[in-house]
Amino acid sequence: METHLIALDWGTTSLRAYRLGPGGETLEERSLARGILQLDGSGDAAFEGALDEACGDWLDAEPGVPLIACGMVGSAQGWREAAYVEVPLDAGRLAAALTPIETRRGSMFWVIPGAIQNGPLPNVMRGEETQVFGLLAGLDEDERDEPLLIGLPGSHSKWVTVENGRLGRFQTFMTGEVYAALLGHTLLGRTVVPCEAFDAAAFEEGVRVARSDDGRGGPLSTIFSSRTRVLTGGLRGESQADYLSGLLIGHELMAMAEVCQADSHQRIVLVGNSALCARYLWALEHSGFSTLSFAPQATVAGLWRIAERAGLLANQPADEVFACSAKR
Amino acid sequence: METHLIALDWGTTSLRAYRLGPGGETLEERSLARGILQLDGSGDAAFEGALDEACGDWLDAEPGVPLIACGMVGSAQGWREAAYVEVPLDAGRLAAALTPIETRRGSMFWVIPGAIQNGPLPNVMRGEETQVFGLLAGLDEDERDEPLLIGLPGSHSKWVTVENGRLGRFQTFMTGEVYAALLGHTLLGRTVVPCEAFDAAAFEEGVRVARSDDGRGGPLSTIFSSRTRVLTGGLRGESQADYLSGLLIGHELMAMAEVCQADSHQRIVLVGNSALCARYLWALEHSGFSTLSFAPQATVAGLWRIAERAGLLANQPADEVFACSAKR
Numbered sequence: 001m002e003t004h005l006i007a008l009d010w011g012t013t014s015l016r017a018y019r020l021g022p023g024g025e026t027l028e029e030r031s032l033a034r035g036i037l038q039l040d041g042s043g044d045a046a047f048e049g050a051l052d053e054a055c056g057d058w059l060d061a062e063p064g065v066p067l068i069a070c071g072m073v074g075s076a077q078g079w080r081e082a083a084y085v086e087v088p089l090d091a092g093r094l095a096a097a098l099t100p101i102e103t104r105r106g107s108m109f110w111v112i113p114g115a116i117q118n119g120p121l122p123n124v125m126r127g128e129e130t131q132v133f134g135l136l137a138g139l140d141e142d143e144r145d146e147p148l149l150i151g152l153p154g155s156h157s158k159w160v161t162v163e164n165g166r167l168g169r170f171q172t173f174m175t176g177e178v179y180a181a182l183l184g185h186t187l188l189g190r191t192v193v194p195c196e197a198f199d200a201a202a203f204e205e206g207v208r209v210a211r212s213d214d215g216r217g218g219p220l221s222t223i224f225s226s227r228t229r230v231l232t233g234g235l236r237g238e239s240q241a242d243y244l245s246g247l248l249i250g251h252e253l254m255a256m257a258e259v260c261q262a263d264s265h266q267r268i269v270l271v272g273n274s275a276l277c278a279r280y281l282w283a284l285e286h287s288g289f290s291t292l293s294f295a296p297q298a299t300v301a302g303l304w305r306i307a308e309r310a311g312l313l314a315n316q317p318a319d320e321v322f323a324c325s326a327k328r
Numbered sequence: 329m330e331t332h333l334i335a336l337d338w339g340t341t342s343l344r345a346y347r348l349g350p351g352g353e354t355l356e357e358r359s360l361a362r363g364i365l366q367l368d369g370s371g372d373a374a375f376e377g378a379l380d381e382a383c384g385d386w387l388d389a390e391p392g393v394p395l396i397a398c399g400m401v402g403s404a405q406g407w408r409e410a411a412y413v414e415v416p417l418d419a420g421r422l423a424a425a426l427t428p429i430e431t432r433r434g435s436m437f438w439v440i441p442g443a444i445q446n447g448p449l450p451n452v453m454r455g456e457e458t459q460v461f462g463l464l465a466g467l468d469e470d471e472r473d474e475p476l477l478i479g480l481p482g483s484h485s486k487w488v489t490v491e492n493g494r495l496g497r498f499q500t501f502m503t504g505e506v507y508a509a510l511l512g513h514t515l516l517g518r519t520v521v522p523c524e525a526f527d528a529a530a531f532e533e534g535v536r537v538a539r540s541d542d543g544r545g546g547p548l549s550t551i552f553s554s555r556t557r558v559l560t561g562g563l564r565g566e567s568q569a570d571y572l573s574g575l576l577i578g579h580e581l582m583a584m585a586e587v588c589q590a591d592s593h594q595r596i597v598l599v600g601n602s603a604l605c606a607r608y609l610w611a612l613e614h615s616g617f618s619t620l621s622f623a624p625q626a627t628v629a630g631l632w633r634i635a636e637r638a639g640l641l642a643n644q645p646a647d648e649v650f651a652c653s654a655k656r
Contacts (some may be wrong), residue, residue, distance in 0.1 A: 115543060121542050122556040156515075156552065172552040174514065180507040186502065187484075214449050217499060218583040220547060220576065224484065224500040226452040245474075248548065255546040 001027055003169045004057055004313050007303035011127060012037050014126045016299075024304035030054055036078050045111040047079040048104055053072065059105055066312045067109040068303050070130035074111040082183035084116035084124055088166045095309035112306055115167060123172050125301070128158045131271050132167050134302025135295055150166045151260055153271045153280045155180070159256050171259055173252045176276075179245060182223060188244065191230040193237030200273075200282075202239035206246020211254060219251045222226065249283050264288040271295045329355055331393045332641050334640035336381055338401035339455060340365050340475040341366075344627075349408055353473045358382055364406050375407040376432055388431055394640045398458035398632050402427065402439040412444035412452055416494045419461045423637035426613065440634055443495060451500050455627070456486045460495050460600050462630025463623055481608045483508070488582050499587055504604075507573060510551060519558040521565030525597035526603075530567035532595040534574020535611045539582060547579045560569045576610050583617065592616040599623045 009016040013035035018242040030053055039046040051057075051067075059065065074082035082099035102116040114126035116142045132150055148162040155176035161168040183189045206226075209215055215222055226244040228236035235243055256262065268289055270277040277294050284292055307313055329349045335588055337344040341363035345358040360382055367374040379395075380387075387393065402410035410427035426438040442454035460478055476490040483504035489496040511517045534554075543550055554572040557563035563571055584590065596617055598605040605622050612620055635641055 002372070026588045081455045083475060100586075116560075118560070120537065120540075120555040121550060122560045123552070123560070124556055124559065171549055173545070173548045174516075175548050176551055178506075178510070178548060181513045182506070185513045186505045188502075208565075209448065212448075214585065217449075217501070217577060218589045220501045220503050220506060220580055221499055221587070223463060223506075224502055225449040227453055231452065232444075232446070232450045234450070250544060252548055255544065255549060259545045259549070 003027065003058060003062050005304060005307050006058060006065055006067045007050075007300055007307070008054070008067065008069035008073070009127065009130075009303070010069045010078075011035050011075050015054055016052060017058075018300050018303070019055070020092045020300070020304060024301065024308075026300060032116050032219050033162065036061060044079070044104075048074070050073065051103065051109070061289040063107065065107065066307065067103075067111065067165075067185050068098070068310075068312060069108055069109065070112040070299065070303060070306075074113060075126055075284050078111075079109075080111055082113040084114045086169045087115050087170065088163075089115060089129075090166045091136075091309050093304055094129060094133065097304050098306075098310055100128060102276060108209040108312075110307070110310065112303075115170070123170055125160075125170065125172075128152050128160070129167060130302035130306060132160055132162065132299065132302070135269060136165060136272055137305040138298070143231055143263040146267065149260060149268045149320035151256075151280060151284075153270065153272050153276045157252060158232065160262055161260060169204070169260075171256060173256065175248050175252045178219075179248050182242060182244065188227050188240075189298060191227055191237050191314040192240045194243070194326045195238040195269050197238075199239040199242040201281060202235065202243040204244035204282070204286070206243040206248075207253075207286060208246075209252035210247050210250025211287065214284055216255070222247050222251070230305050245279065246283070248288075249279060253280075253283055261293070261311060262289070264290060267291045269293050269295060270297050295299060330646065331355065331386060331390050333632060333635050334386060334393055334395045334633070335402070335628055336379075336395065336629070337399055337455065337627045338381070338406075338459075339363050339399040340511065340596050343382055345380060346628050346631070347386050348628070349489060352636075354628060356386075358472035358518070364400050365404070372407070372432075375401070378436070379431065391435065393435065394642060394653050395425070395431075395435055396440065396629065396632075396633065396635045396638075397437065398440040398631060399455040401635060402441060403454055406439075407437075408439055410439040410441040412442045415443050415445050415498065416491075416496045417443060417457075418494045419464075419634055422461065423634050426638055429556045432576070436640075438635070438638065438640060440631075442500070445498060451498055453486055453488075453500075454644060456480050456488070456493060458630035459626040460488055460636060461633050462596060462626035462628065462631070463518045464490065464493060465629050465633040466623065466626070470580050474595065476598045477586075477588060479596060479608060479612075481598065481600050485580060487588055489588060497588075497602065501584065503576050504578045504649075506547075507576050510572065511569060516551060516568075520568045523566040523569070525566075527567040527570040528570055530563065530571040531574040531607060532614070533584060534571040534576075536574075538575050538578025539625075543579065545617065547576060550575050550579070565571060566638075573607065574611070575609060577610065578615075581608075581611055581615050582645050590617070592606055592618060595619040597621050597623060599626045604619070624630035 004022045007018045015032045016036040017030045034050040040323040101109040115129040117123040150160045152158040160170040335346045343360045343362040350594040362378040368584040429437040443457040447449040478488045485501040577604045
C-alpha cells in the first residue's frame with residue numbers, strides 16, 4: 001500500500017521507524033539501536049546514515065514521502081535543535097513550529113519541538129508532547145474537552161494536565177532513573193539478588209509504606225529500609241528491587257497528587273510500557289484513584305496527527321493545509 | 329607519655345588509629361587507606377596485617393595496651409561481627425556488649441557493636457553510636473540530661489534523639505550517597521561543570537526551593553530543576569552541584585523535622601566534617617532552628633568513654649571496672 005508518511009520516534013538510545021498508510025495505519029515498522037547517542041560518526045552524515053539504515057529502502061521506493069520525527073533528535077545533541085514551545089499548547093501550535101531539515105536525498109524531514117513550562121522549576125519534555133496529542137486524537141469528541149491527567153511513566157515520568165484539548169501544566173519525576181542509579185551505584189544494590197519474577201507483594205508493601213506514617217521521612221529516608229529489611233530478615237534479597245520500586249512509585253504518586261491537585265475522581269490515563277504502567281495502575285488504584293485507563297502506545301498516532309495538522313501528508317487536500325496555517 | 333588505650337575508627341574506606349594518654353588525650357594519630365573493603369588478602373591475617381601497619385610499633389613499645397574499635401570492622405564484612413544492640417541504650421549497655429578478638433600478638437582487641445532500631449523501617453548505625461557517646465561525654469553534667477537531637481551528616485546522615493543521656497530513636501537519610509549517585513550516574517551530571525569553589529547562593533536557593541511550595545513535588549521531582557535551570561540559563565553549570573546539594577539537604581531537613589517532631593526550639597548539635605556541617609548549619613538556621621551547635625570530632629572521645637565504661641583502660645582502678653560490670 002502507498003506510504004503517506006514516514007514517522008520516527010528518535011530518542012537517546014533507540015530509533016523506531018513507521019511506514020504509515022493513508023489513514024495513519026502502520027504498514028511496516030522497524031526498531032534500531034540507533035539513538036542519537038549511539039550513532040556512527042557525528043554531524044549530518046551520522047544522522048543521514050542512521051536514517052538510511054532505518055528506512056532507505058522505503059524512500060528508494062517512494063522518494064517523495066515526507067518524514068516527521070519526535071524525541072531527542074530535536075535536542076541540542078540531536079540532528080537539529082527544535083526550540084521548545086511553551087505550554088499551554090494545542091496540536092496546531094506544535095505543528096506550526098516544526099523544524100525542517102532537507103536531507104541529502106531531497107526529502108523533507110520535520111522535527112517536532114519539545115514543550116517547556118517556564119517558572120522557578122522549569123519543566124521540559126521531548127517526545128511526550130507527541131504521545132499526549134496521539135492519545136487525545138484517539139478519544140471521543142466529547143471526552144477530548146474534559147479535564148484529564150495523563151501519566152507517562154518512564155525513566156523520567158511526566159504527569160500532564162490537559163484541559164480543552166490543550167497540553168497544560170506538567171511535572172517531571174526522575175523515578176526510573178533514580179531507581180536505576182540507587183540499585184547500580186549505591187549500597188542498596190549490594191544486598192539485591194537478581195530475580196526475573198516480579199514480586200507483587202514486595203512492590204505493594206513498598207507503596208503502602210510510602211503512603212503510611214512511616215513514609216513521612218520521604219524517599220531519601222525510606223529507601224534505606226530496602227537494605228535494613230534484608231539485613232534483619234524481613235525481606236528477601238530477591239524481593240528488594242520490587243520493594244524499592246514500590247517505595248519510589250508510592251512517593252511519586254503522593255507528591256504528584258499534591259502538586260497536580262488531583263483528587264480521587266480525577267480522570268487519569270497512563271501511556272507507555274505495559275509492565276511499568278501496570279505497576280503505576282496498581283499503585284494509583286491503591287492510592288484511591290478510581291477513573292483509570294491505559295494506552296500502550298500513542299506516539300505513532302501523535303506523529304500522524306501533528307503531520308496532518310502541519311499539512312505534510314502525501315496527497316493531503318490543500319484546504320487542510322490552509323486551515324492549519326491559518327491557526328498558526 | 330605512656331599509652332593507656334589504642335583507639336581505632338575502622339570504616340569501609342579508611343582506618344584511623346589514635347594513641348591515647350592517661351586522660352584520653354591523643355598522643356599520636358594515623359590515618360591509612362585500609363578500610364575493611366581495602367585490605368590485602370582476607371580473613372584474620374588481612375585485619376592483623378592492617379592493624380600492624382597502623383600501630384604495630386605502638387604495640388611493640390607497650391605490648392599490653394588494650395585496643396578498642398568502632399565502625400564497619402564489626403559488620404558482617406568486618407573482622408568479627410558485633411551484633412547490633414537495640415535502642416534506647418546508654419554507654420554502659422554498649423560497653424557490656426563488646427566483642428573481643430585475641431590478636432596474634434596476644435593483645436585484646438574489642439569491637440563496639442552498632443545500634444539498631446527495630447520496626448517496620450528498621451534503622452541501623454555502626455560508628456555513629458560511638459560519636460554520640462563521645463559527644464555526650466563532652467557536655468556539662470546538667471546539659472547531659474536535656475533532650476537533644478544530634479545530626480551526623482554524611483553519606484548516610486543520621487539524626488539521633490537523646491533523652492536522659494540515652495541514645496533513643498534515630499533516622500537515616502541517604503542524602504550524601506544519593507547526591508553522588510545522581511551526579512555520577514544520571515542525566516543530571518551531564519550539565520555539571522566541575523568547580524572547586526562553593527557557590528553559597530546556589531546552595532541556599534536549593535534549600536529555599538525545597539522548603540517552598542515548589543518543593544511539594546519532593547526530591548524525585550525537584551532534582552530535575554537542577555538540569556532545566558541550566559538548560560534555560562537560570563543556573564550556571566558550575567553552580568549546579570551546589571544547587572542540587574541544597575535541594576537534597578533542604579528536603580532532608582523538612583522530612584527530619586516532621587519525623588523527629590523537632591520544633592524550632594529543639595536543641596541540635598551537629599557532629600562531623602566541618603564543610604558539610606557548615607551546609608547543614610546554614611540550612612537548619614534558615615529552617616527556623618535557633619539552638620544549634622557543632623562538634624567537629626567525637627569518635628575518639630566516644631572510644632575512650634566506652635573503653636572506660638568497660639573497664640579496659642590500662643591502670644584503671646578495679647572499682648571502676650566493677651561499677652561498670654554492676655551496671656550490666
